[in-house]
Amino acid sequence: MNAPVSPSVQTFDATGATPVMQQFFDMKTRQPDALLFFRMGDFYELFFDDAIRAAAALGISQTFRGNHNGQPIPMAGVPHHAAEAYLSKLIRMGFKVAVCEQMEDPAEAKKRGSKSVVRRDIVRVVTPGTLTEDGLLDARGANRLAAVAIRAGQAAVAAVELSTGEVECFSTGKEGVGALLAALSPSETLVADRLLADDHLAQTLKICGGLIQPMPSALSEPQASETRVKRLYGVDTLDGFGGLAPAEIGALGLIAAHLEMTQAGKLPALRAPRRAAEADVMSIDPATRSSLEIDRTQGGDRNGSLLAVIDRTVSAGGARLLAARLSRPLLDPAAIDQRLDAVEWFVDHRSLRERLREQLKGAGDMARALARLALGRGGPRDLACLRDGLKTGEKLAGMVGGSGDPLSPPPAELETALAALTPSLHQGISQLLNTLEAGLGPDLPALARDGGFVAPGVRPELDQARSLRDDSRRVVAALEQRLIQEAGISLKIRHNGVLGYFVEATAGKADPLFQPPLNATFIHRQTLANQVRFTTVELADLDARIAQAAERALAMEVAAFEDWRAEAVALAAPIQAAAEALARLDVAAALAEWAEDAGAVRPAVDKSLAFEAKGARHPVVEAAVRRAGDPYTPNDCRLDAAGDVAARLSIVTGPNMAGKSTFLRQNALLAILAQSGCYVPAKSFRLGVVDRLFSRVGAGDDLARGRSTFMMEMVETAAILTQATPRSLVILDEIGRGTATYDGLAIAWACAESLHDTNRCRALFATHYHELATLEERLAHVSNLSLRAKEWNGDLVFLHEAADGPADRSYGVQVAKLAGVPPQVVARAKEVLDRLESKTESPAKLDDLPLFAAAAPVMAAPAVLAPSVVDAALKDLDVDGMSPREALEALYRLKGLLKT
Numbered sequence: 001m002n003a004p005v006s007p008s009v010q011t012f013d014a015t016g017a018t019p020v021m022q023q024f025f026d027m028k029t030r031q032p033d034a035l036l037f038f039r040m041g042d043f044y045e046l047f048f049d050d051a052i053r054a055a056a057a058l059g060i061s062q063t064f065r066g067n068h069n070g071q072p073i074p075m076a077g078v079p080h081h082a083a084e085a086y087l088s089k090l091i092r093m094g095f096k097v098a099v100c101e102q103m104e105d106p107a108e109a110k111k112r113g114s115k116s117v118v119r120r121d122i123v124r125v126v127t128p129g130t131l132t133e134d135g136l137l138d139a140r141g142a143n144r145l146a147a148v149a150i151r152a153g154q155a156a157v158a159a160v161e162l163s164t165g166e167v168e169c170f171s172t173g174k175e176g177v178g179a180l181l182a183a184l185s186p187s188e189t190l191v192a193d194r195l196l197a198d199d200h201l202a203q204t205l206k207i208c209g210g211l212i213q214p215m216p217s218a219l220s221e222p223q224a225s226e227t228r229v230k231r232l233y234g235v236d237t238l239d240g241f242g243g244l245a246p247a248e249i250g251a252l253g254l255i256a257a258h259l260e261m262t263q264a265g266k267l268p269a270l271r272a273p274r275r276a277a278e279a280d281v282m283s284i285d286p287a288t289r290s291s292l293e294i295d296r297t298q299g300g301d302r303n304g305s306l307l308a309v310i311d312r313t314v315s316a317g318g319a320r321l322l323a324a325r326l327s328r329p330l331l332d333p334a335a336i337d338q339r340l341d342a343v344e345w346f347v348d349h350r351s352l353r354e355r356l357r358e359q360l361k362g363a364g365d366m367a368r369a370l371a372r373l374a375l376g377r378g379g380p381r382d383l384a385c386l387r388d389g390l391k392t393g394e395k396l397a398g399m400v401g402g403s404g405d406p407l408s409p410p411p412a413e414l415e416t417a418l419a420a421l422t423p424s425l426h427q428g429i430s431q432l433l434n435t436l437e438a439g440l441g442p443d444l445p446a447l448a449r450d451g452g453f454v455a456p457g458v459r460p461e462l463d464q465a466r467s468l469r470d471d472s473r474r475v476v477a478a479l480e481q482r483l484i485q486e487a488g489i490s491l492k493i494r495h496n497g498v499l500g501y502f503v504e505a506t507a508g509k510a511d512p513l514f515q516p517p518l519n520a521t522f523i524h525r526q527t528l529a530n531q532v533r534f535t536t537v538e539l540a541d542l543d544a545r546i547a548q549a550a551e552r553a554l555a556m557e558v559a560a561f562e563d564w565r566a567e568a569v570a571l572a573a574p575i576q577a578a579a580e581a582l583a584r585l586d587v588a589a590a591l592a593e594w595a596e597d598a599g600a601v602r603p604a605v606d607k608s609l610a611f612e613a614k615g616a617r618h619p620v621v622e623a624a625v626r627r628a629g630d631p632y633t634p635n636d637c638r639l640d641a642a643g644d645v646a647a648r649l650s651i652v653t654g655p656n657m658a659g660k661s662t663f664l665r666q667n668a669l670l671a672i673l674a675q676s677g678c679y680v681p682a683k684s685f686r687l688g689v690v691d692r693l694f695s696r697v698g699a700g701d702d703l704a705r706g707r708s709t710f711m712m713e714m715v716e717t718a719a720i721l722t723q724a725t726p727r728s729l730v731i732l733d734e735i736g737r738g739t740a741t742y743d744g745l746a747i748a749w750a751c752a753e754s755l756h757d758t759n760r761c762r763a764l765f766a767t768h769y770h771e772l773a774t775l776e777e778r779l780a781h782v783s784n785l786s787l788r789a790k791e792w793n794g795d796l797v798f799l800h801e802a803a804d805g806p807a808d809r810s811y812g813v814q815v816a817k818l819a820g821v822p823p824q825v826v827a828r829a830k831e832v833l834d835r836l837e838s839k840t841e842s843p844a845k846l847d848d849l850p851l852f853a854a855a856a857p858v859m860a861a862p863a864v865l866a867p868s869v870v871d872a873a874l875k876d877l878d879v880d881g882m883s884p885r886e887a888l889e890a891l892y893r894l895k896g897l898l899k900t
């Protein structure tokens, strides 16, 4: 989303306004910070500043309409049938839009007097977090409205997905808000305005809160909040939600207030809040989430993320559930196992899985259809979506329940889903299903008011009105034949919204109709360039009868729709449960499908502090490498925070491009996949649950950020060192690289020691400081790993193989050669390196290293290398011919030259 646009609040002097403008001013005063879409006939018009801003944002023309206080009124408009596309664009740009509709037919208004104005009202305020239309939403992604509240030092984040009715509520400490928001990735976040004075919180919200809506602080006060939440759920007490904490009520209260304000009194069908404490889900801070590219890449694309690679779901609800699971891995091994049982069952029942996935494709998005119906924005197609979803559910329940394999009955996770999908277990649902199956015809319009969707034979009165209408149409056809005979010229009976039915003749041939005797029958109505239009007494009479019958038929259809809608909304809870059950089946089957495609295995998750991966792969890099026709090298990784069966901390070395970052990330992704209840791409994987995952990936990986991020890197490192527990998993990639060599080495060294001694967590620490390899001898639970490369006929070959022990050397010069650094520079670098590596020329050996001493080591005497190594290397650089990556590497090389 683009940077949110700050609302511009205008003040108006309404004196002397025309009645319509007066109405506009009234509406605008009610929603001063929203663009007002003011319905006038077939258009939504915008006026004054709104018109100017919307015209600029949408690239539509801005005109003027009349005057106000002697000034022309700026105006811009969008046709109502195309409004959704414009709305979508405005919302994406961060605008808020208030939709003001005509609440009556203009004819009704006329009855009150010729000067009276059509009644209008704001029916909805559209904000990013309150969208429900398919056209405005990504079907496979959630669209959440979040709220943050803090009470007595305790924080809560609540989130509602209005388009499916899902509500979640999390309690956390103040510092946990960022991780929760990053996991929820809301498109809009409500927060009491006084909390924005807290810089840290304001910054967190800015990074992961979507559009921030400051709310008057009074709205999150306990009493007001509680009353609003009760009203939202239509309950007398909140006890049924299991003792919500004051901060949770505050956050839900803000959501309730925002919904009241934006939905113009329509109540959404919300589910009871699903609550989770920080202790239930793996905490992944925003920086880690972004660097691991879980549901989107660092560039913001879904493609190339972990989610995109493993997602084999076939329904929108399934896709959303998988995304939610992957963004919030669980901590309870039993709950994780339940999910894994379901996946395993589908791995074992392949043909059933294939049939089930085929059925699921046609199931539609029940959750979103129901939400639209509840908010009065649904139509006959949404009812059909419920019908099809429930029907599919019934079929699937039969299919899975009757799988006929007594030795391997469906596990608990699937059993619960099946129960929610068996209509006979819920009388209301089977009744609704019968009603909709019998009631909905084959051709369904988007809106009930377009009619034609109620099947014949369902409502006798409707059938009567329809046959009257259709009979009359046959009479019209007969009348047309008679009039042609009578007039002796060719003519047609046509219909339009203004004239109703009329007779149309070509202008050149219409003369006789104006002459006696025909002018006694044909009454002139309209002359166009090529046609002349008439009516007859008989036709006018027929027109009235047809219009009446059609009107009655339509009214009956709309009434039928309302009945069915109400029946469905009253069954919101079981329908939502069925929708979720379909999503669960889809996710379990899809993960089994992926497991088979990717050769993934079931992980063993327990309460130990171990991490034992054998033959593991990075799912995203593997896919990319294979696409390029290369093989991917699987790797093992063993850690144990207790230090019993493996080291707690592994120092990972190896040349540039050897695969260090990939190895680190791969292991973090295994933990996420396993705790989300997914199979993992490995030969085997045993994991003691990880409570917090931290990843600090080197600044050098991103040129654009690399220059000024040493501070950022240190802030993130500080967070890790203060927050990681013995149950956490930390991956640190090239920490300390963005500063002077000795500072960097000292910081890296101290961090490694602290992780080992104080945090005592499992950690992988990739570094170019080979000096850190000696930690293995100095600390009890440290091991060395290296990603291997070897020289072959003067070239460097990357093996991507993680082996015990440190890297023998860094091969920086060879990598420079591979990267296309000019041969003379490479040759010179080799020469310099040889000298530096010879004992006599290299004074800075680690054993002499005065770690943490204030004095920096003295540079080697430059005399032998006069004028200077750096001068020479600089001179040879072809700066204009370098890519950014080559430039960065050259810079490091130059810094490397300074090292000694």
Ligand SMILES: Nc1ncnc2c1ncn2[C@@H]1O[C@H](COP(=O)(O)OP(=O)(O)OP(=O)(O)O)[C@@H](O)[C@H]1O
Binding pocket: 621, 625, 631, 632, 633, 634, 635, 654, 655, 656, 657, 658, 659, 660, 661, 662, 663, 701, 787, 800, 801
């Ligand atoms: N296990 C593997 N099997 C096959 N190819 C791999 C493997 N690991 C990494 N690669 C390939 O090597 C490339 C470089 O990997 P990566 O970025 O992890 O190296 P690095 O050691 O972190 O490099 P640098 O130190 O320059 O950041 C990857 O983009 C991928 O194409």
